[in-house]
Amino acid sequence: xxxxxxxxxxxxxxxxxxxxxxxxxxxxxxxxxxxxxxxxxxxxxxxxxxxxxxxxxxxxxxxxxxxxxxxxxxxxxxxxxxxxxxxxxxxxxxxxxxxxxxxxxxxxxxxxxxxxxxxxxxxxxxxxxxxxxxxxxxxxxxxxxxxxxxxxxxxxxxxxxxxxxxxxxxxxxxxxxxxxxxxxxxxxxxxxxxxxxxxxxxxxxxxxxxxxxxxxxxxxxxxxxxxxxxxxxxxxxxxxxxxxxxxxxxxxxxxxxxxxxxxxxxxxxxxxxxxxxxxxxxxxxxxxxxxxxxxxxxxxxxxxxxxxxxxxxxxxxxxxxxxxxxxxxxxxxxxxxxxxxxxxxxxxxxxxxxxxxxxxxxxxxxxxxxxxxxxxxxxxxxxxxxxxxxxxxxxxxxxxxxxxxxxxxxxxx
Numbered sequence: 001x002x003x004x005x006x007x008x009x010x011x012x013x014x015x016x017x018x019x020x021x022x023x024x025x026x027x028x029x030x031x032x033x034x035x036x037x038x039x040x041x042x043x044x045x046x047x048x049x050x051x052x053x054x055x056x057x058x059x060x061x062x063x064x065x066x067x068x069x070x071x072x073x074x075x076x077x078x079x080x081x082x083x084x085x086x087x088x089x090x091x092x093x094x095x096x097x098x099x100x101x102x103x104x105x106x107x108x109x110x111x112x113x114x115x116x117x118x119x120x121x122x123x124x125x126x127x128x129x130x131x132x133x134x135x136x137x138x139x140x141x142x143x144x145x146x147x148x149x150x151x152x153x154x155x156x157x158x159x160x161x162x163x164x165x166x167x168x169x170x171x172x173x174x175x176x177x178x179x180x181x182x183x184x185x186x187x188x189x190x191x192x193x194x195x196x197x198x199x200x201x202x203x204x205x206x207x208x209x210x211x212x213x214x215x216x217x218x219x220x221x222x223x224x225x226x227x228x229x230x231x232x233x234x235x236x237x238x239x240x241x242x243x244x245x246x247x248x249x250x251x252x253x254x255x256x257x258x259x260x261x262x263x264x265x266x267x268x269x270x271x272x273x274x275x276x277x278x279x280x281x282x283x284x285x286x287x288x289x290x291x292x293x294x295x296x297x298x299x300x301x302x303x304x305x306x307x308x309x310x311x312x313x314x315x316x317x318x319x320x321x322x323x324x325x326x327x328x329x330x331x332x333x334x335x336x337x338x339x340x341x342x343x344x345x346x347x348x349x350x351x352x353x354x355x356x357x358x359x360x361x362x363x364x365x366x367x368x369x370x371x372x373x374x375x376x377x378x379x380x381x382x383x384x385x386x387x388x389x390x391x392x393x394x395x396x397x398x399x400x401x402x403x404x405x406x407x408x409x410x411x412x413x
Contacts, residue, residue, distance in 0.1 A: 008067050008110050012103055013370055027106045028156070036109045038157025039120040042205040043410040044084065045241040045285035048309055052279065052286065053406075055399040056303040059086035059124060061314035063097045064321065064365040064372050065380070066104060070111035072384040076391040078117050083407030084400045086160060088124035088312070091149060098366035101125070101149075101156035109157075119404050120411055124160035124205075125153045126312065130186060132167040143189070150194060154204065161194060162207035162244065162288075163187045169211065176225040180210065184229035187240075195236045207288060207310075209244040217267055218245040223274050227282045242309055243278055244288040247271045266299060272306040285309040300397035311398065318362055320390060326382035331371065335364035342367075 011023035031037075047053065062069045070087060077085055087108045089099060099107075105123050112121050128149060135142040153161060168182035187208045198204045210226045211218045223243065230239060247270045275286035286309035292299070303311050322332065339360045340347075347356045365372065395401050 004110050004114050005067060008107060009373060011106065012373070021102070024102045024106050027110065028102065031106070031109045031113055034113060036113045036121065038105060038109070038123040038159055039411060040159035040202055040205050041084075041086065041120075041122045042160075042203045042238075042241060043412075044407055045205055045309065047410050048285040049241070049279055049283050052275075052307045052309075054304055055084060055403060056308045057084045057086060057310045057400065058394055058398055059088045059126065059310055059312045060317065061088055061090065061093060061126060061312065062104070062108070063089075063093055063314065063318055063362060064369070066099065066107035067111050068380055068384060069317070069387075070108045071115055072387050073391055074112050074115040074117040076388050076395065077119070078115060080392065080395050080401040081404040082395050082400050082402075083119040083404035085119075085395075086122045086124045086310070088126040088160075088162075090127035090314075091125075091129050092127065093314075093362075096363045096366050098369055101153040101158055105156040105158065119407060120413060122160055123156070123158045124162065125150070125158045126162050127164045127209075128153075128161055128190075129164040130167050135168060135186075143186075146190060147193060150190065151197065154194070154197060154199075159198070159202055160205040160207075162209070163190045164209045164244070165190075166209040166211055166244075176221050177229060180222065180226045180229055183210070184208075184226050185233055188230050188233040188235075191230075191234055191239060192236055195238070203238055205242075206238075206240050207242045207244060208240045211246040217247055217270050218274060220273060220277055223277055224281070227278065227284075231282070240284060242285050242288050243274075244290055245271065245274045247289065266295065268302050268306045271303075271308050275307040275309065279307075288312065291315075297393060297397070300394060301399075303397075304399045313394070315362075316390075317387075318365075320387060321383060322361060324383045324386065326379045328375075328379065331375070335361065335368055338367060339364060 007027060011020060011027055014020035014023055041057070060073060073085065076082070089097075089101070089104050094100060108123060109121055128146060130142055130146065150161065165183045165186040168186060170179055170182065173179045173181075191206055194204050194206065208226065208230065210222050223245065227240075227243065247267045271287055271289060278284040279286050286307055288310040289303060289308050290312045292303075292311045292313060321327065336357055339357065343360045343363060346360055351359075
């Protein structure tokens with residue numbers, strides 16, 4: 001009898017595009033019939049907006065082996081009674097990992113079903129981001145791309161979406177409100193569109209962003225300008241629930257010449273201050289931290305201490321898999337050779353080979369997607385067995401263990 005993983009595999013690697021879509025939709029319908037559906041975390045964040053609850057919600061970006069990796073997360077979450085956990089994928093990741101929202105949703109929901117996970121499954125569109133160059137060249141065309149992506153995501157039960165127009169912030173403008181204007185206006189426009197198409201009875205949980213991750217630290221003035229501008233512009237009843245800020249991290253971390261990650265000076269005072277302003281002055285759940293998965297372990301317990309509502313974790317998972325001792329060396333080197341051949345233009349002067357590989361190896365996921373899924377079972381078992389300890393540490397340090405009953409109660413499940 002065909003297992004669920006085999007059915008998912010067959011759909012994921014179906015070469016005929018229309019047939020692939022049919023198979024994925026059929027799987028989604030079957031999973032929904034068994035009670036495994038995408039849900040909005042909005043009711044929980046609404047509760048947090050009334051007073052911080054003492055934990056920080058982890059949001060995991062799964063770039064490869066999505067079904068197997070999600071099963072590992074659900075297995076640990078089930079053991080620790082975790083109800084507050086998000087599965088997300090960014091606009092850019094969909095490209096280089098070759099995962100559509102529908103495929104991603106099926107993989108995650110199938111994993112929940114195979115682990116008999118008793119909690120709600122939260123699927124999130126991360127960094128639904130406006131390309132700065134494209135937007136200012138042809139704003140209508142870039143908006144259409146974002147609207148199409150939003151429609152795909154919501155139809156795949158992504159009921160949590162982070163709108164990211166922070167790329168449009170113009171620091172050369174004379175005052176902070178003008179610097180943030182393009183950001184809050186596009187965020188409000190897309191938020192209104194989402195409200196117009198969200199399914200009846202579901203409030204999609206929405207996030208905004210005030211500064212590109214990797215830039216200068218965000219300030220209270222920038223936060224207030226963005227949220228006040230959004231409040232004046234947005235024409236709807238329910239706006240944003242959270243806002244992403246910059247506190248000193250960088251997506252993927254800062255890579256040293258030997259390929260290791262530099263120590264980061266993350267300003268938790270900024271995070272706490274901005275979270276409180278968002279919550280107390282604007283009724284949001286709080287601030288979100290991106291680019292955190294490469295931080296030292298001891299940092300993670302500081303997120304709930306400083307009232308961070310959500311933290312995004314991506315590169316750390318990627319590094320764990322790529323650097324694992326069980327991954328066959330010839331397979332790893334085959335990917336690295338492909339990167340050197342196909343992305344040589346990204347090997348900038350001054351970059352060591354280790355830095356180049358580290359910065360580009362995420363692009364080895366989509367190109368070798370089937371090879372990753374076809375790795376020997378003993379290799380996958382070794383990697384994911386070790387990852388259980390990694391996820392357990394994250395859940396405990398972020399204090400989301402024993403949140404299952406609270407989350408289900410907020411969602412009336």
